[in-house]
Amino acid sequence: MTATTSRPATAGFRLAAALAAGLTLAAAGAARADDVAAKELFAARPLPAAMKPQPIGFYSRGCLAGGIAIPVDGPDWQVMRLSRNRRWGHPDLIRLIEDLSVKAKADGWNGLMVGDISQPRGGPMLTGHASHQIGLDVDLWFMPMPGRRLSYAEREETSAISVLKAGSFFVDDARWTRAHERLLYHAAAYPRVERILVHPGVKKKLCETVKGDRAWLGKIRPYYGHHYHFHLRITCPQDAANCRPQDPVPAGEGCEQAVFDWWFKDALVPKKPAKPDTPTRPRHLRLADLPPPCAGVLEAEAVAPEAAELALKNASFSAPAIDMPTFDAAAIRASRPIEASRSAAEADERAAAATPLADIPVPTPRPTD
Numbered sequence: 037m038t039a040t041t042s043r044p045a046t047a048g049f050r051l052a053a054a055l056a057a058g059l060t061l062a063a064a065g066a067a068r069a070d071d072v073a074a075k076e077l078f079a080a081r082p083l084p085a086a087m088k089p090q091p092i093g094f095y096s097r098g099c100l101a102g103g104i105a106i107p108v109d110g111p112d113w114q115v116m117r118l119s120r121n122r123r124w125g126h127p128d129l130i131r132l133i134e135d136l137s138v139k140a141k142a143d144g145w146n147g148l149m150v151g152d153i154s155q156p157r158g159g160p161m162l163t164g165h166a167s168h169q170i171g172l173d174v175d176l177w178f179m180p181m182p183g184r185r186l187s188y189a190e191r192e193e194t195s196a197i198s199v200l201k202a203g204s205f206f207v208d209d210a211r212w213t214r215a216h217e218r219l220l221y222h223a224a225a226y227p228r229v230e231r232i233l234v235h236p237g238v239k240k241k242l243c244e245t246v247k248g249d250r251a252w253l254g255k256i257r258p259y260y261g262h263h264y265h266f267h268l269r270i271t272c273p274q275d276a277a278n279c280r281p282q283d284p285v286p287a288g289e290g291c292e293q294a295v296f297d298w299w300f301k302d303a304l305v306p307k308k309p310a311k312p313d314t315p316t317r318p319r320h321l322r323l324a325d326l327p328p329p330c331a332g333v334l335e336a337e338a339v340a341p342e343a344a345e346l347a348l349k350n351a352s353f354s355a356p357a358i359d360m361p362t363f364d365a366a367a368i369r370a371s372r373p374i375e376a377s378r379s380a381a382e383a384d385e386r387a388a389a390a391t392p393l394a395d396i397p398v399p400t401p402r403p404t405d
């Protein structure tokens with residue numbers, strides 16, 4: 037983060053630079069923690085807090101103590117967009133991704149393309165994502181691994197491919213395969229997997245085509261975006277007193293026609309913004325908006341880099357080494373969305389921000405939270 041010294045001397049950059057240099061919040065001087073967006077503070081920490089693994093707070097408002105990284109290559113996965121430094125999570129999630137990669141491979145999916153998990157200490161991010169803050173969320177691409185290891189540059193530049201037919205809300209049958217279904221099945225089958233977010237068109241496809249056991253469909257929740265990747269969320273670990281669980285998914289498969297009517301005839305239909313000239317600016321979370329223990333997570337000593345990665349089950353696996361960059365806010369902000377078009381990615385983000393997950397209707401009973 038040495039580059040921060042040449043940036044405009046705003047409170048945010050001064051504090052981020054001071055923290056990156058190892059100073060405490062108190063020593064950061066004129067820049068007060070409560071003046072700074074929490075995303076600046078968390079993005080300036082390239083390594084996790086050397087603490088007992090613990091998600092703190094809620095998926096969209098919290099932080100992570102004792103995170104570990106998924107290695108950039110495993111036998112059956114590759115991590116994408118390495119410049120973002122978001123391959124960190126609670127050890128339970130990182131191990132689950134490893135396990136899922138093996139099951140999926142055995143069932144026709146040629147390895148996982150792993151997208152964003154969390155920052156080393158969780159927390160809000162400079163770009164994208166309302167959630168992914170406590171190390172219990174991961175994005176996995178709707179694209180199997182290619183038959184070779186991608187270079188660092190390829191992992192930055194390669195775009196994911198939508199599973200929808202261009203210009204429609206519906207899955208393209210030329211792209212959708214039985215292996216997609218089986219990947220989602222294996223993911224949803226873990227008791228620890230709390231829900232999986234997919235585009236409503238993907239949910240519709242599953243409702244129409246899954247045979248036999250359909251109980252797992254209830255965990256597959258329709259949401260904006262999520263046709264280039266799906267989002268997997270696990271429950272709070274049992275011993276995590278500071279982790280706030282989400283209300284459970286409603287009972288049933290969630291395949292009612294009313295659900296799809298709402299999505300396809302209302303929610304996904306582009307609407308004219310009420311006041312096009314005054315875009316609403318989201319208020320950024322401050323450190324004080326997060327659970328109090330997150331200040332300690334931010335200040336804690338960093339774990340040594342060599343101790344911060346998952347030890348692979350298959351210890352004999354090796355892949356070509358990748359030189360990792362020095363992480364900085366400018367590179368993170370410049371990172372390409374995984375979608376082919378930045379404007380499409382931003383439109384999905386805006387739509388999601390306007391309708392938080394808790395407000396998505398289900399037919400009966402309609403949720404009250």
Ligand SMILES: [Zn+2]
Pocket residue numbers: 165168173174175266267268
């Ligand atoms: Zn996600």
